[in-house]
Amino acid sequence: MKFKDKLLMAIDNIWRRKLIFLINTILGIVAITLLAMVVHMYNRTTYTNKEINRITVLSEDEIYFLSLKTFNFKENENLINRVLDFYEEIKNIETVNWFGTYAIDDFFLDNKIEGLEEIYKKYSSVSDSMFSMYQLLPIPIAVYEDKGINRISMNIEELDITGVKTDSDISELNITDEYIEVLVGSELKEYFEKGKIYSYHQSDEKVSIKVVGYLQEDSIFYKENVLGGAPVYICLDGYMVFPEKYNYELDVYGSAITNNAMIYSHDSDIKNKIEILSHKYNINVDLNSLEGIMKDTLKENVMYQNIKLLVIFIFILTVIAYSASGIVGILTRKNEVGIFYSCGLSTQNIISTIAIENIIQLIIVYVISALFIYTKFLESNASTLSALGIEKDIFIRYDSIILLAVVFSILMVVTIFPAIILRMMPIGSMVNDN
Amino acid sequence: MIKLENITKIYSNNNEQKALDDVSLQINDGEFVAIMGESGSGKSTLINIIGMMDKETAGTYLLDDVNISELNLSQREKKRRENISFIFQQFALVKRYTIYENVELPLIAKGVPSKKRKVKIMEALKALGIEDIANKYAMNTSGGQQQRAAIARAIVSDSKYILADEPTGALDSNNGEEVMKLLEDLNKSGKTVIMVTHNENLAKKAGRIINISDGKLRF
Ligand SMILES: Nc1ncnc2c1ncn2[C@@H]1O[C@H](COP(=O)(O)OP(=O)(O)OP(=O)(O)O)[C@@H](O)[C@H]1O
Ligand SMILES: [Mg+2]
Numbered sequence: 001m002k003f004k005d006k007l008l009m010a011i012d013n014i015w016r017r018k019l020i021f022l023i024n025t026i027l028g029i030v031a032i033t034l035l036a037m038v039v040h041m042y043n044r045t046t047y048t049n050k051e052i053n054r055i056t057v058l059s060e061d062e063i064y065f066l067s068l069k070t071f072n073f074k075e076n077e078n079l080i081n082r083v084l085d086f087y088e089e090i091k092n093i094e095t096v097n098w099f100g101t102y103a104i105d106d107f108f109l110d111n112k113i114e115g116l117e118e119i120y121k122k123y124s125s126v127s128d129s130m131f132s133m134y135q136l137l138p139i140p141i142a143v144y145e146d147k148g149i150n151r152i153s154m155n156i157e158e159l160d161i162t163g164v165k166t167d168s169d170i171s172e173l174n175i176t177d178e179y180i181e182v183l184v185g186s187e188l189k190e191y192f193e194k195g196k197i198y199s200y201h202q203s204d205e206k207v208s209i210k211v212v213g214y215l216q217e218d219s220i221f222y223k224e225n226v227l228g229g230a231p232v233y234i235c236l237d238g239y240m241v242f243p244e245k246y247n248y249e250l251d252v253y254g255s256a257i258t259n260n261a262m263i264y265s266h267d268s269d270i271k272n273k274i275e276i277l278s279h280k281y282n283i284n285v286d287l288n289s290l291e292g293i294m295k296d297t298l299k300e301n302v303m304y305q306n307i308k309l310l311v312i313f314i315f316i317l318t319v320i321a322y323s324a325s326g327i328v329g330i331l332t333r334k335n336e337v338g339i340f341y342s343c344g345l346s347t348q349n350i351i352s353t354i355a356i357e358n359i360i361q362l363i364i365v366y367v368i369s370a371l372f373i374y375t376k377f378l379e380s381n382a383s384t385l386s387a388l389g390i391e392k393d394i395f396i397r398y399d400s401i402i403l404l405a406v407v408f409s410i411l412m413v414v415t416i417f418p419a420i421i422l423r424m425m426p427i428g429s430m431v432n433d434n
Numbered sequence: 435m436i437k438l439e440n441i442t443k444i445y446s447n448n449n450e451q452k453a454l455d456d457v458s459l460q461i462n463d464g465e466f467v468a469i470m471g472e473s474g475s476g477k478s479t480l481i482n483i484i485g486m487m488d489k490e491t492a493g494t495y496l497l498d499d500v501n502i503s504e505l506n507l508s509q510r511e512k513k514r515r516e517n518i519s520f521i522f523q524q525f526a527l528v529k530r531y532t533i534y535e536n537v538e539l540p541l542i543a544k545g546v547p548s549k550k551r552k553v554k555i556m557e558a559l560k561a562l563g564i565e566d567i568a569n570k571y572a573m574n575t576s577g578g579q580q581q582r583a584a585i586a587r588a589i590v591s592d593s594k595y596i597l598a599d600e601p602t603g604a605l606d607s608n609n610g611e612e613v614m615k616l617l618e619d620l621n622k623s624g625k626t627v628i629m630v631t632h633n634e635n636l637a638k639k640a641g642r643i644i645n646i647s648d649g650k651l652r653f
Contacts (some may be wrong), residue, residue, distance in 0.1 A: 001544075343539035
């Protein structure tokens with residue numbers, strides 16, 4: 001039997017059984033998409049779950065994230081001044097050890113409003129032009145003796161105290177004479193005294209840091225990865241928390257944080273005080289403690305756990321249904337298979353025709369789900385990415401590629417089930433079955 | 435020439451019962467043989483072993499002096515494709531195929547190019563007077579038409595041996611006699627025909643009658 005004839009026969013069989021084919025195709029797509037969800041969630045949660053006990057209060061004092069909810073600077077001419085005054089007052093609260101603006105979102109990027117520059121200049125520890133704004137993120141920087149390593153990195157190893165130093169990272173920093181306020185990790189406690197100013201050289205520039213506080217042992221920095229991958233999750237014992245310059249091109253991960261300032265304080269009443277101030281200046285703000293944010297994240301993770309289990313369950317059911325329908329497809333055609341056999345088609349011919357049928361189906365299922373998953377992944381990230389001015393197609397997700405490969409293998413195995421079943425049946429006597 | 439030597443068939447899934455018990459039989463080329471026997475006596479089993487749809491449990495089967503018992507599955511399938519045509523009681527047409535497509539199957543199996551296939555199929559359909567229903571789906575045709583299509587299918591593959599398992603069993607006597615006539619014609623054209631039947635009148639028209647009961651041949 002010629003391959004062309006097998007192919008034609010397979011296509012013909014598909015066409016004549018289009019309803020079953022359609023049902024199978026939908027099942028297949030559902031199975032793949034569900035698996036995609038599982039993998040997606042798996043990435044999201046495992047890291048934290050594994051070390052869930054290690055998340056403690058980040059610092060001896062507390063870090064708060066302050067989000068501005070009043071944004072409309074254009075229509076609200078004196079808003080900038082109000083924000084400036086508001087910030088100034090916060091900074092002057094005695095119990096506030098450290099205050100800095102740190103967040104940027106697309107609103108600021110799209111509307112380079114005059115005056116915002118002023119805010120950033122005044123409250124960012126490192127100053128620069130409006131064009132490249134700063135973000136005071138508690139991203140760790142390793143400091144030892146007179147060397148500084150400044151990185152925004154997803155790679156924990158790279159952040160190690162004995163770690164790397166690259167010129168490109170350092171050149172991003174434009175350091176002024178002012179000192180930079182830092183929090184020191186517990187392992188470094190003995191080297192850095194609270195309140196003291198230390199200096200080191202970075203490229204040709206002298207950098208001064210002032211120790212404003214210590215981190216508790218086992219402090220973990222957790223930041224959700226907005227793109228759905230593994231979260232940033234770093235034990236901070238060996239690090240200093242440093243105000244970091246924000247780099248749009250390199251770091252796409254930090255963008256979704258909508259908070260606009262970070263407050264470091266040990267005042268249990270700080271929330272109230274800031275609330276009162278926000279009323280005074282008529283600025284709508286959100287104040288969240290880092291601890292609170294982390295707790296919420298953990299709660300969310302538990303919820304994801306349950307959803308994950310449910311989805312895995314549905315996925316297994318779907319895969320079973322998919323393979324079962326392939327097998328039923330054979331069993332309901334036993335008589336036909338027997339006729340083919342009696343007409344001289346060999347077992348090999350019949351099995352390969354059925355395999356071709358299934359493989360055509362698989363390819364269709366696979367292509368549709370791949371497109372589906374891709375657009376889904378990309379779309380969910382599109383707003384984030386476009387806010388960062390990043391072309392969406394430069395972003396390739398490895399985990400989705402791996403996922404698609406894994407799924408293809410699983411379905412490939414499921415796809416040859418019917419052929420295996422057929423191989424085990426007495427084809428010769430099937431002509432009499434109906 | 436078909437030569438069975440001490441063929442035994444046991445269905446292990448059926449109480450180890452012997453469907454065929456030490457059957458020895460020779461059928462010469464050009465013969466028309468009728469096989470008769472009670473229901474369950476092993477007629478279909480015999481014809482399926484001759485047609486290589488099934489493999490004997492013990493014994494030797496020689497087809498044109500080739501020891502079929504020693505061949506592996508794909509070799510046997512090849513032998514069958516080249517030598518054997520089947521006609522079944524329940525017509526054995528793929529219902530969702532047209533008559534044409536059903537008749538085409540053995541030619542596809544043999545790898546005949548589609549243009550040549552068409553000529554052969556139309557010839558056979560004409561010979562059986564069913565060319566006008568070539569494009570009808572098998573399920574929309576009558577039993578007589580279906581059995582004629584099955585015979586057409588046996589004709590196109592031009593096999594030396596035609597094995598018919600109760601070909602008239604599901605037909606009324608008119609149609610049955612017509613099918614019998616067609617088989618006789620095939621036999622006259624040189625084919626060896628082996629037919630299972632319950633109908634004594636039809637069996638008498640065959641050159642030889644083989645009786646089988648409880649898996650054993652009776653003479
Ligand atoms: N695939 C099978 N599996 C198990 N047992 C079988 C199988 N095919 C036939 N048998 C058994 O073998 C014996 C002979 O069956 P066979 O079909 O050859 O009889 P038959 O003479 O053709 O009967 P009928 O006239 O009813 O068609 C029976 O007892 C039957 O139950
Ligand atoms: Mg029978």
